[in-house]
Amino acid sequence: MVDVAIVDYGMGNLRSVEQALRHVAPEADVVVTDDASVIEQAGRVVFPGQGAMPDCMRELDARGLRSAVIQAAKNKPFLGICIGLQMLFEHSAEGDVAGLGVLRGQVLRFAANMQDARGNKLKVPHMGWNQVHHATDHPLWDGIAQDARFYFVHSYYVKPQDETLIQAISDYPQSFVCAVAQENLFAVQFHPEKSQAAGLKLLQNFVQWNP
């Protein structure tokens, strides 16, 4: 049995996620796969994503992976990253498309013409290292300092209907949700695989997590 399956639906590059997981779990069998049966049988599943949400949804369905991903999100340790977080929700403003609907809520775009306290323009995509403020003491935060910085690159953010799902928030300049969890599922807007020590710690916590 595969220990960690990284879902590959043909959008963007999964090499960084794979390398980082291998680094924190050298003994584990980590595979990048577009095979639904491998995802169904894997011990845990990582659902990453890059690019535009309509393309991601289309490519996921083109590979027949929708049901395998939804089942994994309900049944086994599951980590969504970036678009992999956004796709779990019901609807995205990006291309006005439906998501997988595993979690209730919307995906919204950052406002245009945002400014910081000095009056400088805040750019979209929100790109770079921002502070992640834990809203809970979830096991995936073990050993990670409150307000540690993680690497983000995104133009859309999630707004869960059920606020008890919220595990962390960031500011740009308003607060937005950057991590959610529900039972066996944890999903983040930032890229742990590119967030140096803090990110590797989160991935290590995930591969050891027994919800």
Add this chain to the structure above:
Amino acid sequence: MLAKRIIPCLDVTHGRVVKGVSFVELRDAGDPVEIARRYDEQGADELTFLDITASSDDRGIIFRIIEQVASQVFIPLTVGGGVREVIDVRNLLNAGADKVSINTSAVLNPQLVADAAGRYGSQCIVVAIDAKQVASGKWEVFTHGGRKATGLDVVDWAKKMQVMGAGEILLTSMDRDGQKNGFDLALTRLVTDALEIPVIASGGVGNLQHLADGVTQGGADAVLAASIFHFGEYTVAQAKQYMATQGIEVRL
């Protein structure tokens, strides 16, 4: 709050990191994998590799370097130099790059930027612009390592690249590159104010105040520097501490 990024830049040729003055007079600075590891330890926010030979017989070298760095360093890696087709973007991403920087080929074929962004997402497409001042308040885009004038206005070109799907602009002042007298702040401010996407200021850093000025006066979202880090004048950590004392948000 979002931190301003400090990005050491490694110009690579024949498997070594080098640094020139205004794109010529190369000086050896060491092994790219070793240098990348050192900057990661010092707290670099990203790393940029520019393959400055980029001739086809040398292409294998940069792939091997990126593969080695990506297996040890878990921060964003940008690679540029010699990117001509979408397949070049794919090969660099597969080697472990997170972003690919496109310069001359974007001018020769702007559709490349749209195709690459459409296929892999804007977040991994950086358009590099080499700018030279041609009149008061006016800068022109140059290509081919700064040797060829294009007639394109820098602000118009940057806006066009934003529309085509660039996720970020790497803006280098050719007038300042290697001169160590600071970024072209007027150029940086002009471009960053004109765009919605982040701008990385590059070219001319000689001391830590220059880095701070790029953010506070130039309005840059990130600052890129090479020689001040390569030759041991300053560490990335020192640069960040200095910027923090100037009230700039950084990742310490």
